[in-house]
Amino acid sequence: xxxxxxxxxxxxxxxxxxxxxxxxxxxxxxxxxxxxxxxxxxxxxxxxxxxxxxxxxxxxxxxxxxxxxxxxxxxxxxxxxxxxxxxxxxxx
Numbered sequence: 001x002x003x004x005x006x007x008x009x010x011x012x013x014x015x016x017x018x019x020x021x022x023x024x025x026x027x028x029x030x031x032x033x034x035x036x037x038x039x040x041x042x043x044x045x046x047x048x049x050x051x052x053x054x055x056x057x058x059x060x061x062x063x064x065x066x067x068x069x070x071x072x073x074x075x076x077x078x079x080x081x082x083x084x085x086x087x088x089x090x091x092x
Contacts, residue, residue: 038054 025034059067 021035021038025038030038031053062070
């Protein structure tokens with residue numbers, strides 16, 4: 001990761017959490033920078049989990065067959081060629 005793409009921040013948490021995480025990372029043989037990568041990964045997973053939860057809540061009242069149709073239509077739309085007027089081009 002380039003230095004320009006990095007944001008520095010200060011976090012506060014309990015000494016128990018700090019010790020537990022650092023002990024875990026050390027036991028995995030992880031070195032300098034592992035703490036930042038671990039936290040970044042944890043934040044990404046938390047954001048993903050919350051987004052999925054919000055999506056599930058938003059579709060809670062939708063019939064399963066209707067939801068299946070919505071998803072199939074979205075997949076079909078995404079898989080359509082972006083430039084149908086260019087013959088011979090395939091998506092990778």
